[in-house]
Amino acid sequence: MTAKLPSLARAKWLQDTGLRAIFAAVASAGGEARVAGGAVRNALLKIPVADVDLACTLPPEAVTKACVAAGLKVVPTGIAHGTVTVVAEHRPYEVTTLRHDIETDGRRARVAFHDDWQRDAFRRDFTMNALYCDARGKIYDFTNGYHDILRNRITFVGDPAKRIAEDYLRILRFFRFHARFGRGAPDRAGLAACKRHRKGLDNLSAERLRQELLKLLAAPGAVATLKVMAREKILQRILPHTEDWRVLSRLPSDPVLRLAVLAAEPEGLRDRLRLSNAEARRIAAVVETFPPSPDLRPREQRAVLYHLGAEGWHDAVLVAWARTKAGLDDPRWKRLLRLPGRWPVPRFPVTGHDLVAHGMTAGPELGAALGRLEDWWIAADFKPDREALLARLAK
Ligand code: ATP
Numbered sequence: 001m002t003a004k005l006p007s008l009a010r011a012k013w014l015q016d017t018g019l020r021a022i023f024a025a026v027a028s029a030g031g032e033a034r035v036a037g038g039a040v041r042n043a044l045l046k047i048p049v050a051d052v053d054l055a056c057t058l059p060p061e062a063v064t065k066a067c068v069a070a071g072l073k074v075v076p077t078g079i080a081h082g083t084v085t086v087v088a089e090h091r092p093y094e095v096t097t098l099r100h101d102i103e104t105d106g107r108r109a110r111v112a113f114h115d116d117w118q119r120d121a122f123r124r125d126f127t128m129n130a131l132y133c134d135a136r137g138k139i140y141d142f143t144n145g146y147h148d149i150l151r152n153r154i155t156f157v158g159d160p161a162k163r164i165a166e167d168y169l170r171i172l173r174f175f176r177f178h179a180r181f182g183r184g185a186p187d188r189a190g191l192a193a194c195k196r197h198r199k200g201l202d203n204l205s206a207e208r209l210r211q212e213l214l215k216l217l218a219a220p221g222a223v224a225t226l227k228v229m230a231r232e233k234i235l236q237r238i239l240p241h242t243e244d245w246r247v248l249s250r251l252p253s254d255p256v257l258r259l260a261v262l263a264a265e266p267e268g269l270r271d272r273l274r275l276s277n278a279e280a281r282r283i284a285a286v287v288e289t290f291p292p293s294p295d296l297r298p299r300e301q302r303a304v305l306y307h308l309g310a311e312g313w314h315d316a317v318l319v320a321w322a323r324t325k326a327g328l329d330d331p332r333w334k335r336l337l338r339l340p341g342r343w344p345v346p347r348f349p350v351t352g353h354d355l356v357a358h359g360m361t362a363g364p365e366l367g368a369a370l371g372r373l374e375d376w377w378i379a380a381d382f383k384p385d386r387e388a389l390l391a392r393l394a395k
């Protein structure tokens, strides 16, 4: 049943000069570093390798010393749990000392360092994330991860329920990796354990929730996976959600757009997920504004575009389009999407300074007057120029 492990000796990323320098530095101090986790997984799945993280037998102080001696820059990004970031050839590599958790409360852990590769593998979440590759490209697989890679199956390392109780974020990670790499239905034992322990999701910090949820929403299989999560009553522990699956499946795989449609109460999202201002603004543009449509008259379209700005327009059109029955190559919607290219959003040519120059005093009344003038300008299809606007002001 165990498939023969391939070698990554010929992988190009494994030959990066920076990475080789780290392997060499650690070896010269009597330790060993291996590439661990996502990079090995992706290489075996034959998809691009982005971040290369390493695991290492030396404690963090010794890693630091060895790398500094080799002329590399070291940043102590997470010493308490054994991680330093080594910058080599202008690229950052996270180097984490082999470890296991000695105390967990479902949210964070205290860790102990050691030099036992297998034990390090057993503290990882899923078998396909617990693979290592040494400097020569040899793969180490203590959990049968390669077997799961070949089957596109996300399987917990060890007993799913126990692993979830150590860190409830693993529930969300289970679905996020399934959405990205899984095929067919999620692993049954894993899914059942996620369902049973779903209440643990309530206590996760907004930061951790946010990161995993946005990654899940960006994955190609997100919609099918979200449906499973909703069916198993797991999704509602993360956010009050809609069931607009058809609309969601018609959106591009943009996590913020998907979130705007998925969230039943978008107003509460900002705090729940610590959204950035830019993300919150994008969501507001989609849910609060009058939806663009090719059925609007051109001047109405321009008014909506003016309110939204070019980026908000793009988002709002995609969502409004997804809510219709129009095909995804519908020429009218495609043309609507490109409106900002034909009609660059104009700038309102009058400012508060102009009003002050006309004898008004600064304050709320001035703001209101400026707003009324702008409304008039929009209603006139942006035609009046600065002169005309100032003339109206004088009246
Ligand atoms: P991605 O390409 O999406 O970053 P990744 O596998 O690198 O995928 P990370 O979240 O960056 O995922 O984590 C790196 C590795 O650390 C994982 O592959 C896994 O082995 C381990 N890991 C991360 N978070 C956890 C967790 N909560 N519980 C157990 N192991 C974890």
Ligand code: MG
Residues within 6 Å of the ligand: 038, 051
């Ligand atoms: Mg990663």
